Amino acid sequence: MSAASLRLSLAGLRWALGLLACALATGVLVLARDQLTTPTVAVLYLVPVGLSASLWGLLAGVVASVSAFLFFNFFFFPPYFTLQVHAPQDILDLVVFLGVAIFVSQVVGRARASQAAAQAREREAVQLHELGMALARLSTEAGIAQVLAESLHAGLAAAGVEVAVWPKGNEAGQLVRAPAEAAPGTAPQFVVPLLTPRGELGEVRIWRTARLEANEQRLLQTFVGQGSLALEQARTQQAAVRTQVLEESDRLKSALLSSVSHELRTPLASIQAAVTSLRSGAVDWAAPARQDLLAMVEEEVVHLNRLVGNLLDMSRIEAGALKPQRQWNILADIVEGTLTRLRHAAEQHQITVDVPDDLPLVPVDHVLLDQVLTNLVGNSLKYAPAGTTIHIRARRQDERTLAVQVRNQGPPVPAEHLDHIFDKFYRVRAADRVTGTGLGLSICKGIVEAHGGRIWAENQPDGFALNFTLPLEWEGHPAPRVPLEMEA
Amino acid sequence: MSAAPHILVIDDEPQILRALRTILGERKFRVSTASRGEEGLALAAAQPPDVIILDLGLPDISGLEVCARLREWSQVPIIVLSAREGELDKVAALDRGADDYLTKPFGIEELQARLRVALRHSAQAQGPRSTVVTAGPLRIDLAAHAVTRDGAEVKLTATEFRLLAYLAGNAGRVLTHQSILSHVWGDPQMDQVEYLRVYMRQLRKKLEADPSQPLYLLTEPGVGYRFMADA
Structure with a gap:
């Protein structure tokens, strides 16, 4: 039997308690009847009446009054042990007694009722206050819906409460329950919309077979009102955040456009100059100048292609569309591939590689990791003076993490810039005339983070280092071991 | 032609x-x-x-x-x-x-x-297919299951040879991971690229002068591998 229905059957039994109280009192009074006068008995009978009314309510009081009247008549008025009364005076006494008893039980019962009402209101106020406090701490729709569902579940002693928030715009809808287990298969007994001036945000569904008392209806209304208000506030707040993000991204887009137009124009200008002079016939077909111009066109085209590639990558990272195609890879293979492709660009530098052969396989997207390494080494090639050495080093940091470092002997970066060099378009020196989009390192950051790793920069005693980590586990699995076979 | x-x-x-x-x-x-x-x-x-x-x-x-x-x-x-x-x-x-x-x-x-x-x-x-593929110092006889480098025999395991033979038999073409795995390991469901990675590395160590800068066993990042034979 559930707590609710137990409470219900107790309420039905209350009147019987009034009867029982009088029966007990009668027992005591009958034993002591020789010492008691009839008026004393009448006064003493008011005790169970008053007690019943104050403990179990008006109905119990009235039941006690009537039963006291009957017991009184039966045991204490001649002829004894019948309900008949002979003397007219006795009839009057008994009627007066019944009137007084009912009056007493009414007075006491009403006092009890108003006290109970006051207590209920106090409880309501406390619950409402608690709900208000809980809601004030929340800004997510899911959290608000959860608190509302739990409060209603507790406050209404309902079998189940479901709060549904309709989806709107980019916001997904919410559906939370209290208690958390699946909703009952039946239709809810009560459905209340979550209304705000701007429309219906969702609805509350309540499973409870007993009807709602007036105070419970009030509680429901107030809770639902509070919940709607909190949801409305959360939506407004989210909209404000979105606006801010949009403004920020707008600002970045302008920065991107200005950077890009500049970066695109420079190679285009060279290409146009070279091609027009080649076509004009001003340059002799055999002259070395012709080869120079053609080489320049080719270089600029390669540069433009890289630029467009960077922009595409950045937009994929920004859009969250960068999904690494992970496979178990040998890090040394990837590093060697990167360095093979950078061979020409790296002619002025020495590059040392310290990637142990016994490192576990790493779960990465080969193409994307190659790009990270290309950009990091490219960054060192750009900033470290010619003739210096670039070190690439990989170590197992712990059971689950691989750490990779690209270190050069270039100038240190002022500490206040270290955290920002992975930001888009960030340049340590404004007047930096190094070509590039200012996107290379932020692309690295995007890729490393998409793999679940971390990237950071640090100054070293003899140079500058870019570090990143990669998880060695993939979907909870460590690197597989490949058994090797023996030669025939 | x-x-x-x-x-x-x-x-x-x-x-x-x-x-x-x-x-x-x-x-x-x-x-x-x-x-x-x-x-x-x-x-x-x-x-x-x-x-x-x-x-x-x-x-x-x-x-x-x-x-x-x-x-x-x-x-x-x-x-x-x-x-x-x-x-x-x-x-x-x-x-x-x-x-x-x-x-x-x-x-x-x-x-x-x-x-x-x-x-x-x-x-x-x-036309008839040649069963001998040469690439620089390497000579791979697909029929005789023999591989030499500068004339000296190179010992390969059975899997290494199957891998090399599949790549060399399709010299110049890029072969996807999936196609190599199913051909060499003989199981169309085989999708463990890590086997391929490890065996390719072994092959390079045995066949390439500088395994870190391979000339014949080339990686096509994200796609597969390609064997470069003499033209």
């Missing part, structure tokens, strides 16, 4: 068609062009080309579908053109029967090298 190899280019970019027609025409190829997939398929049926250059992004049907439909009746080598970030597209095209791919933008030397490999394959498909 007739004097001028016939190349069919299927691409919807007029500037690419124009450039390829001019450049390949200069180099004594016979070039026909189509700007839509259906048109390309019809042309390929009417005048069978020696090589098809196929862009994956076509306005009517996808390049992948063109690949698959061509393969229903033709073994003509197909070189796919794809965008830089389209590794998955490349793999899909190769798995549907394409022979090779080129990433846009590309240099003409690269295109010519791919064309040479493709033409050699289309010639080989008609």
Whole structure:
């Protein structure tokens, strides 16, 4: 039997308690009847009446009054042990007694009722206050819906409460329950919309077979009102955040456009100059100048292609569309591939590689990791003076993490810039005339983070280092071991 | 083969068609062009080309579908053109029967090298296949299961040899991870690329002068591997 229905059957039994109280009192009074006068008995009978009314309510009081009247008549008025009364005076006494008893039980019962009402209101106020406090701490729709569902579940002693928030715009809808287990298969007994001036945000569904008392209806209304208000506030707040993000991204887009137009124009200008002079016939077909111009066109085209590639990558990272195609890879293979492709660009530098052969396989997207390494080494090639050495080093940091470092002997970066060099378009020196989009390192950051790793920069005693980590586990699995076979 | 190899280019970019027609025409190829997939398929049926250059992004049907439909009746080598970030597209095209791919933008030397490999394959498909592949100091006898480097025998495990033989037998072509795994390990469900990685590394250690800068066993990042034999 559930707590609710137990409470219900107790309420039905209350009147019987009034009867029982009088029966007990009668027992005591009958034993002591020789010492008691009839008026004393009448006064003493008011005790169970008053007690019943104050403990179990008006109905119990009235039941006690009537039963006291009957017991009184039966045991204490001649002829004894019948309900008949002979003397007219006795009839009057008994009627007066019944009137007084009912009056007493009414007075006491009403006092009890108003006290109970006051207590209920106090409880309501406390619950409402608690709900208000809980809601004030929340800004997510899911959290608000959860608190509302739990409060209603507790406050209404309902079998189940479901709060549904309709989806709107980019916001997904919410559906939370209290208690958390699946909703009952039946239709809810009560459905209340979550209304705000701007429309219906969702609805509350309540499973409870007993009807709602007036105070419970009030509680429901107030809770639902509070919940709607909190949801409305959360939506407004989210909209404000979105606006801010949009403004920020707008600002970045302008920065991107200005950077890009500049970066695109420079190679285009060279290409146009070279091609027009080649076509004009001003340059002799055999002259070395012709080869120079053609080489320049080719270089600029390669540069433009890289630029467009960077922009595409950045937009994929920004859009969250960068999904690494992970496979178990040998890090040394990837590093060697990167360095093979950078061979020409790296002619002025020495590059040392310290990637142990016994490192576990790493779960990465080969193409994307190659790009990270290309950009990091490219960054060192750009900033470290010619003739210096670039070190690439990989170590197992712990059971689950691989750490990779690209270190050069270039100038240190002022500490206040270290955290920002992975930001888009960030340049340590404004007047930096190094070509590039200012996107290379932020692309690295995007890729490393998409793999679940971390990237950071640090100054070293003899140079500058870019570090990143990669998880060695993939979907909870460590690197597989490949058994090797023996030669025939 | 007739004097001028016939190349069919299927691409919807007029500037690419124009450039390829001019450049390949200069180099004594016979070039026909189509700007839509259906048109390309019809042309390929009417005048069978020696090589098809196929862009994956076509306005009517996808390049992948063109690949698959061509393969229903033709073994003509197909070189796919794809965008830089389209590794998955490349793999899909190769798995549907394409022979090779080129990433846009590309240099003409690269295109010519791919064309040479493709033409050699289309010639080989008609004549008897040589069972000996040479690449620099390497000599791989596919029939005799023998590999020598500078004349000295190189000992390979059974799997290493199967891997090398599959790559060398398709010299010049890019082979996807999936195709290598299912051929070499003999299990079409085999998808453990890590086996391939480890065995490729072993092979390079045994065959390449500098395993960190391989000349013959090349990685195609995100796609597969390619064996470079002597031209």
